[in-house]
Amino acid sequence: MSYSVAVFNVCPFFVSGVQWENECSYETATVAEFQDWLMEQCQPGNPLQAYERNKHWCYADYKYMANLFATKPHILKVFLHCVVEIIA
Numbered sequence: 001m002s003y004s005v006a007v008f009n010v011c012p013f014f015v016s017g018v019q020w021e022n023e024c025s026y027e028t029a030t031v032a033e034f035q036d037w038l039m040e041q042c043q044p045g046n047p048l049q050a051y052e053r054n055k056h057w058c059y060a061d062y063k064y065m066a067n068l069f070a071t072k073p074h075i076l077k078v079f080l081h082c083v084v085e086i087i088a
Helices: 031-038 062-068 073-087
Strands: 005-012 025-030 056-060
Touching: 005 031, 005 062, 025 031, 031 056, 056 062, 062 073
Parallel strands: none
Antiparallel strands: 005 025, 005 056
């Protein structure tokens, strides 16, 4: 899973007014690169390295879930079950 690739939306924390999704940056990265960014331990070549962790938020769209969890479908199943429980 750590080498699965997704497009991550990266947006600044502080903006004046409404922040629209199309005003965010889009970066293709692996889950491992995203994790490194979260831990502020980016290696050279990490596409998220250009975004300071304390000034940006970042997420992968839900449409990448099936791809990200392709090798661990049981984790996706549990996650989706939790989401359904929260919504219900």
